[in-house]
Every structure is written in structure tokens, then in C-alpha cells.
Amino acid sequence: MVIVFQSKPSLIAGGVVAGPLEKRSIFSQHFDATYDDERWQMKTNEQGHRKMVEEACEFAMKKAGVKNKDIDYFMGGDLVNQMTPTNFAARDLDIPFIGLFSACATSISSVIVASLLTEVGASNLALAGASSQHNAVERQFRYPINYGSQKPQTAQWTVTAAGYALVGKHHEEYPSIEAATIGKSVDYGMDDPFHMGAAMAPAAFQTIQSHLEQRNQKIYHYDLILTGDLGQLGIKLLKGMFVESGIKSEELKPLRDAGAEFYGQDETFQSGASGAGCSAAVFFSYVIQQMRAGTYKRVLLVATGALLSPLSFQQGETIPCTAHAIEITMK
Amino acid sequence: MEKEQYKQLEQNVTPNPPYFKNVAKAFLVGGLICTIGQAVSLFYMTFFDFTEATVGNPTVATMIFFAMILTGFGLYKKIGQFAGAGSAVPVTGFGNAVISAAIEHRSEGLVLGVGGNLFKLAGSVVLFGVVSAFFIALIKFILVTLGVVSW
Numbered sequence: 001m002v003i004v005f006q007s008k009p010s011l012i013a014g015g016v017v018a019g020p021l022e023k024r025s026i027f028s029q030h031f032d033a034t035y036d037d038e039r040w041q042m043k044t045n046e047q048g049h050r051k052m053v054e055e056a057c058e059f060a061m062k063k064a065g066v067k068n069k070d071i072d073y074f075m076g077g078d079l080v081n082q083m084t085p086t087n088f089a090a091r092d093l094d095i096p097f098i099g100l101f102s103a104c105a106t107s108i109s110s111v112i113v114a115s116l117l118t119e120v121g122a123s124n125l126a127l128a129g130a131s132s133q134h135n136a137v138e139r140q141f142r143y144p145i146n147y148g149s150q151k152p153q154t155a156q157w158t159v160t161a162a163g164y165a166l167v168g169k170h171h172e173e174y175p176s177i178e179a180a181t182i183g184k185s186v187d188y189g190m191d192d193p194f195h196m197g198a199a200m201a202p203a204a205f206q207t208i209q210s211h212l213e214q215r216n217q218k219i220y221h222y223d224l225i226l227t228g229d230l231g232q233l234g235i236k237l238l239k240g241m242f243v244e245s246g247i248k249s250e251e252l253k254p255l256r257d258a259g260a261e262f263y264g265q266d267e268t269f270q271s272g273a274s275g276a277g278c279s280a281a282v283f284f285s286y287v288i289q290q291m292r293a294g295t296y297k298r299v300l301l302v303a304t305g306a307l308l309s310p311l312s313f314q315q316g317e318t319i320p321c322t323a324h325a326i327e328i329t330m331k
Numbered sequence: 332m333e334k335e336q337y338k339q340l341e342q343n344v345t346p347n348p349p350y351f352k353n354v355a356k357a358f359l360v361g362g363l364i365c366t367i368g369q370a371v372s373l374f375y376m377t378f379f380d381f382t383e384a385t386v387g388n389p390t391v392a393t394m395i396f397f398a399m400i401l402t403g404f405g406l407y408k409k410i411g412q413f414a415g416a417g418s419a420v421p422v423t424g425f426g427n428a429v430i431s432a433a434i435e436h437r438s439e440g441l442v443l444g445v446g447g448n449l450f451k452l453a454g455s456v457v458l459f460g461v462v463s464a465f466f467i468a469l470i471k472f473i474l475v476t477l478g479v480v481s482w
Contacts, residue, residue, distance in 0.1 A: 044438040144435035146402045147452065148411020148418055148427050150353075153346055188337050198341045202332070236344050241332055244340065 002214040003180045009118040010174035011111075011328065012125070012166040014284030015059030017052055019134065019160030022281070025273075026264045030285035031161075032059040038135060038160050049078065049085035049133035054092055056162035057127050060284075064166050066125060071095045073117055073126040075110040076164065079103065079137045079276055086131065095127065103305030104229050105183070106130035107163060107280035108324040112180045114167040115326070129164030129284060130303075132275030141193070141310055154195040156231045156259060156274035163280025165288070172331050175291040175299075179327040181211040185307060187320040193308060197234020197259075197271055199319040200304040204230060205241045207323035208302055215327070219247065222254045223296040226287065227323070228279030228303035229259030231271035258282035279303040291330040299328045357417030360410065364421045368394050391422050398426035403434070428452040 016031045019038040028034055033055070039048035040055075053076065061067060074095040078086045083099045090097035102109040107130040114128035135145050137158045143149055170176055186206055190199035204227050212218065219225065219242075230238055235257035243249050262273035262282065283301050290296050302325040308317070332340075372390045375381045381389065401407040407427045410418045418424055432451045436444035450457060474480045 046438075139435055143452065144431040146405060146408050146427070146431035146434055148402075148407045148409075148424065148431075150412055150415035150419075152348060188334050190341070195345065198345065202337060205332075233344055237341060240340050240344060241337070244332060244336070 002211055003112070003116070003182070005115055005119050005177055005179060007119050008170045008176040008178055008329075009115045009167050010169065010171045010176045011284075011288055012168040012171065012174055013060045013063035014163065014165045014288045015056040015061070015063065016161065016163045016281045016285040017055045017059065018162075018277070018281055019052075021134070022159055022161055024264070024266060025159075025262050025281075027258075027262065027282050027286045030289055031281065032056075032285070038133070045133055045136040045139070046080060046085055049080065049131065049136050050088045050092075052133060052160070052162040053078070053086055053089035053131050053164070056129065056131065056164045057089070057093060060127060060164045060166045064125070064168075066166075068093050068095055071125050071127055071166075072123040073097070073114060075100055075114050075126060075128040076130055077101045077106040077110065077276065078131050078133075079158075080133075080140060085133070085136070093127075102303075102322055102324060103307050104130075104132075104274060104276045104279060105303040105305030105322050105324045106276050107228065107283055108180075108301060108303035108326055109182070111165060111167060111177070111326055112182060112324060115177050115180065118167055118169060124168060126167045127164050128167050129162065130276035130280040131162030132158055132160065132277035134158045134160045134275070137275060151270055152194050153270050154192070154197070154231075154233055155270045156196055156229065156272055157263065157269040158275035159262065159273045159278045159281065161275075161277035161281035163277060163282075163284040165284045173292075175288055175328045175330045177326050178329050179211070179215060181207050181214070181325045183207040183323040183325070185320045185322050187318050189318050191313075191316070191318045193306075193313050193319065195233070196229075196274060196306045196319070197231035198237055199306050200230055200321040200323070201234045201237035201241065203321040203323040204234075204238050204302050204304050207325050208300065209245070211300065211325050211327070219251055219254055222298050222300050224287070225255045225300040225302065226283070227255075227257045227259075228283075228301075228305075229262075229272070229274040230257045230304055231274060232257075232260045233271050234304075235260045276305075287328075291328065294330070297330050301326050301328065353415050356413060357415045360414030360417035361421060362417075364394075364418065364423055367397075368421070394421070394423050395426035398423035399430050402427050402430045407431075425453055425456055428456070
């Protein structure tokens with residue numbers, strides 16, 4: 001079921017900070033800050049990860065001219081076990097908080113929850129977003145950072161970035177959230193953790209299709225349909241699914257993927273970027289800025305997440321994935 | 332779209348791993364590492380009191396030392412991405428597996444972190460190496476006892 005927001009909550013501001021490698025991102029000029037030290041001068045990767053979340057939130061609050069005591073709710077998550085970086089950031093931010101896990105789709109699931117809180121009148125201002133820190137995530141899901149294993153071309157690179165948006169009551173001068181679709185957990189039998197794009201594409205397809213159907217829209221109604229982190233192969237697969245469902249490939253022009261574009265054509269990153277911070281960083285910097293500049297009037301943001309764990313992979317399970325979408329418009 | 336149909340699409344879109352290129356790169360880098368190892372062996376035999384039978388231990392230790400330096404400076408993972416099995420199979424790859432785990436888990440302390448995780452990746456290499464060495468030795472012992480081969 002699509003959620004239609006009568007009150008059209010707005011994205012008042014976005015805060016995005018990123019790590020050293022992310023300076024190479026084609027979106028880096030839109031970020032609020034990039035840092036040379038991926039640990040943010042902290043002792044561990046996880047502490048650096050926490051600091052990154054706090055700084056992204058600080059930027060969002062600063063832009064809106066508010067302080068943490070003005071914020072009603074903090075919704076967010078990351079990919080580390082038990083989400084300690086976000087949980088610990090919540091401790092320091094001192095705002096009522098629920099940690100959310102939809103893997104890399106958390107950037108949007110958190111905005112959906114924040115929008116619902118706004119819609120029912122429980123929240124005037126809420127912080128929502130997600131983050132990932134390359135080293136902290138790699139060590140958990142794959143191998144130690146310095147282990148010399150060969151990653152296949154299908155692999156993606158977990159970005160070091162945090163993106164948070166400030167969701168508030170409707171204001172005409174800000175991009176507003178008209179509708180949202182919460183995705184199902186979709187499993188097409190893919191089982192390769194080095195080929196996440198292939199696992200996630202069907203989830204993105206189902207969510208976009210269901211959103212368009214229930215909103216009675218076509219792809220051309222959108223200036224941009226931006227998926228989170230399908231990567232270069234994943235976005236090809238998503239387009240392939242649309243073509244097989246009978247849509248002409250020239251109609252698919254608004255369809256883009258943040259992960260595929262994130263690092264440009266740099267082959268160091270194989271199939272592109274991934275991670276909860278990938279979609280959050282692009283959605284809450286580039287997209288918000290472009291909408292405020294009037295480049296895009298109607299955008300569908302679709303964050304995709306692979307719901308696996310290292311344990312589930314070792315036990316031979318396939319990878320269920322999800323995709324959550326929000327429809328944002330600008331007058 | 333059905334799962335089978337999607338699998339077909341996925342196979343069409345996903346490029347095949349460049350097997351030939353990978354094998355060639357692994358051969359070259361693996362060969363280079365072994366050549367360096369041979370040079371180290373000759374060095375010990377020429378300048379120190381080692382024979383072909385005893386030079387293995389100092390050579391392996393030296394090669395692991397090289398791997399440690401390269402891992403510490405973050406270079407071994409780059410070699411690994413290029414060479415694949417070429418840098419994973421030689422003893423330097425074993426060293427890299429141990430050392431990278433040690434660096435990784437330093438933040439959890441020396442006992443629970445480094446100590447507890449040192450053999451996280453290399454543990455199965457040690458286990459199956461020792462087990463297969465035992466069985467190979469057993470087979471040889473039987474063959475020697477039967478008089479088929481000699482020690």
C-alpha cells in the first residue's frame with residue numbers, strides 16, 4: 001500500500017559528511033564536508049563512524065538554524081552489529097531515538113517513519129538518515145581491510161559517509177514528501193555477497209512498479225527516479241526488468257542509480273558504491289539541492305538494501321532484499 | 332518477472348570473470364614471489380651456513396617479514412586485487428592473512444582482539460595443512476614399510 005501524506009512534510013535541510021576516498025565522488029562538491037581521516041581523529045573505526053553521524057546531524061541542524069533541543073525525534077541506522085555508531089550518536093545528540101535497520105535502505109525507511117510522525121502531529125522537526133563507514137562495515141561483512149583478496153568486477157565499495165535530513169512541517173520553499181512505499185522483502189535466489197546489485201534489483205523493481213501503479217503514474221511523470229546503491233550492473237538489471245515488463249528503454253531515462261554514479265568511472269571501485277551512507281549522502285545533498293534549485297520537480301528516491309548477514313551467507317542462505325521509496329515534489 | 336527469467340537476465344548482464352587474464356596475472360605475480368623466495372634461499376645458502384634441506388625455515392620467515400611490511404603499508408591488498416591467487420597462495424599470502432587480522436583487531440585489545448582473531452582467516456589453513464601433512468606422512472610411512480619407496 002502506498003502511503004499518501006496529506007500534510008506533505010518537507011525536507012528542511014540535509015547534512016552530509018564523507019571520508020577521504022569520497023573526495024573522488026562526482027557528488028563530493030555537494031557534501032558539507034569531507035575528511036582526510038576516515039576515523040575522524042578517533043581511536044577506532046566505530047568511534048569515527050559515530051562522530052560522522054553526529055557531524056552530519058550538526059550540519060543539518062546548523063543549516064536550519066536549530067539545536068538538538070529543538071528536534072523531536074532522531075531516526076537512523078547503520079550497518080554495524082547492533083548499530084552502535086548510531087545508538088551512541090543518539091546518546092550524545094540527546095534526542096528521543098529509534099534505531100532502524102533496513103540495511104542500505106535505512107536512509108529512506110527512516111525518512112518514512114519521520115514523515116509519519118510529522119503527519120500525525122507528533123513531530124515538528126525530526127532527524128532521519130543513515131550512514132556507513134567503509135572499514136567498520138567491511139570488517140564485519142567481509143575480510144580485514146588489509147587482507148589481499150581479489151574482488152570481482154561485480155563487487156561494490158562501501159562508502160564512508162553519513163547523510164541526515166531534517167524532516168519538518170510543510171513549507172513551500174522546501175522539497176516535500178507526497179507519498180511513500182514501504183518495500184517487501186524480496187528474494188530472487190541470488191546468493192553472491194559480491195554481487196549485491198543483482199540481489200537488490202528485483203526489490204527496487206517491485207517497489208517502483210507498485211508505487212507507480214498505486215499512484216496511477218508512469219515513469220515519465222518523474223524528472224528523476226534515483227535508486228540507492230544498485231551499482232553499474234544492478235541498474236542495468238533494473239532497466240532490463242522494466243524493458244522485459246514492456247516499457248521502452250528510451251522511457252527509462254529518468255532512472256538513475258546513486259551507487260553506479262558515485263565514484264564516476266573509476267575502476268578501483270568495481271561496480272560502484274554501496275552502503276547505507278551511499279544513498280543517504282546523495283539523496284540528502286545532491287537531490288535536495290537540485291530540487292531547491294528547480295532542476296527537478298518530482299523525484300522518486302528508492303533506497304535499496306540487502307538483508308544478509310555474514311552468518312546467513314556462510315549458512316548458505318540466499319539474500320533477501322528490500323527497497324523503500326519516497327516521492328518528493330517541489331513547487 | 333519469474334525467478335528463472337531473472338536468473339537468465341542476470342547471467343546475460345553479468346560479465347564473465349576474465350579467467351585468462353586472471354590466470355596470467357596470478358602466474359606472473361606468483362612466479363615473481365617464488366623467484367624472490369628462491370633468491371632469498373640462495374642468499375642464505377651462500378652467505379650463511381644453510382643447506383638446501385635447512386634453508387626453508389629462514390626463507391619462509393623472511394618472506395613473511397616482507398609480507399608484513401607490505402601489509403602494514405596497505406600495499407598487499409593492492410597486489411592481491413591485481414594478482415588474485417598469485418599473491419594468496421604463496422606463504423606471503425598466509426602471512427598477509429594473519430597480519431591483516433592482527434591489525435584489524437588491534438582496537439579490541441591484545442588478548443581478545445589480536446590474540447583471539449589472529450588465525451581467523453589462516454586458522455583453517457593451519458588446521459587442514461597439519462591434517463593433510465599427517466595423512467601424507469602416514470601414506471609414505473606405509474609405502475616405506477612395504478619397501479615400495481625409501482625415505
